[in-house]
Amino acid sequence: MLKFIKVSLLVLTLIGITAWAVLAIYFGDSHSSIVQACVAVVFGLFGLVTLASLGFARWRRRALVAYSILFFLILIWWLFAVSPSNERQWQSDVSKLPYATVEGDTVTVHDIRNFDYRSEFDFSPAYYTKTFDLNKIEGVDLFAVYWMGLAIAHTIMSFNFGEKEYLAISIEARKELNEGYSTIKGFFRQYELMYIVADERDVIRLRTNYRKNPTEDVYLYRLQGPKENARRLFLEYLRKINELHDKPAFYNSLLDNCTTAIWFNTRVNPGHLPFSWKILLSGYVPEYLYESQRLDTRIPFLDLQRQAHINPAAQAADQSPDFSQRIRAAYDKLQIQ
Template identity: 35%
Template sequence: MQKFRWLSVSMILITAVWGCLALWFQLALWPVAIVGSILMAWLGLSIAAAIALWRQHPGKQKLLGCYVLLVAILLLWWQMISPSHHKHWADDVAQLLESQIEGNKVTLNNVRNFTWHSETDYIARWESRQYDLNQLVSADLVLSYWMGPHIAHTLVSFGFTDGQQLVFSLEIRKEQHESFSAIGGFFRQFEQVIIAADEQDIIRTRSNARQEDVYLYRLVMTQPQLRTLFLGYLETAESLRKTPQFYNTLSSNCTTIVFDLARQIAPNIPLDHRLLLSGHFAEYAYDLGALTPGYSYTELKARGYINPRTQQIPLESSFSQAIRTDIPALPVNEAL
């Protein structure tokens, strides 16, 4: 009986905390006084129900019945929250990637190519570009550390024989008034979006404007694997364009998409805790044999640190070529 009471009280407290966070993030634009009153009432009822259950108070049945009813209403409201494309989006996620594929020819609309002077000072450009899948020759893994050594943003940059590089990144689609919140990402605060961008834009803004630590690693992939991964990003982008989806910090983020697409190539690659601790994702790829062979992971990481180079590259210079200086190339027999 005592064990059942412990379990029941724990469930009340867990749902109370979950409800508070759900209400806080979903009612963020409401007046603070109103939101505060709602949260206080919710917490008050939750605590009262937990105490009544624990002490076996005579009025516990009414309190528990009221609490269960409100939890049911809260869950019903939660299920009714749906993602949308129709909001006042921040400039850097304002457009959705569109693709047309005809044989080996790919036309992309809304490729981002911003010029960033700082996080708030930039020149916005969305471009249309064409690519030949027969000319797809490389893929690089890029990790940008924005919150300590264990959490990084994961991007994949594809290279073509003419020197072009195109980066794909799954990101939160934040509104103009929003900023990223890892906790908010658990509570349907953000939609998700696939951004296709020039390296001078999406990598430089992280290394220079945001002062994040950025690392680049070459991936060992065959041409068919490159094509599968590239088209996988386009298929995901098209799916999101047709049907908006919420970003989820745990299950649907910039790292899990790389893993999900990689499983289309190698279905048996294992789950690993480094999918959650994304700052160690490159080490996971190294253990799978997906990074440049012949070097230790420590050496690849040291030589893949591109910030010292990005700080010295003028805007008009060849950014993609410069950031790869001193990064070990794949051996000829590992390349296409």
């Protein structure tokens, strides 16, 4: 039985790392090629040969040693030759990296995105620079965007600076020209990490009004917590934004995505939420926040969730200059009650 377990674990390990190496070789450094595909196939076949050798004592050790050397070389190549870059042919919606300058309590954010959309892929690019007073920050809102069931959501943080001023920050995979998003590719250093700093009429309205295939449902939740936490979190975001502006990093579908990155950023605050499986299954983040007393708990979560759905309000507001206020009307009504 012990021998059977050891062999089974070895077989599963070989299958797993062979599959990983084949995909790593195939995807390569940003682009695939015929040569990469051929090398990936050859390594995959060698992995099958190594698996078959486990049944032959005479060849087992030699095959495992040769396989280990080849895999080690592939791993070294992947770790050191596949590197992030800010110098690629980017899609126009992610072509500019934002950055910020901080002087005491004053923050100036450069290249805030504010596109004028006619459809999801038809828009007029526009950016602006704006200065914010850190003393005016009042809190943080969370947007949860669903398009593929209840378990997965894209999360966006928006910082409230009072006087009807909001700044949204969406953590995303930075895609190259004519490149689509793939969760699988996101595990293999295929996308750079990007913090999109945007007007809510851009990054939120895009999802409520213009994404049609598939449609996206957007929910807005006001987070509970002291203003000092919001300030620290905003400054941590800016630190990361400036770091990525100078030194690119890879997006990772599991470890550094739109939601896990938020959790890592919130660790600057005392009493931050402990890690939970609901952060990995990001669609359950609002529920986790509710259970942790970080959302308004005066009404049941399902009722709060219904009031948090902003698609109808966003579609009615559309290009209105008070877009941010109108999508918050339902929540503000709850606050009054």
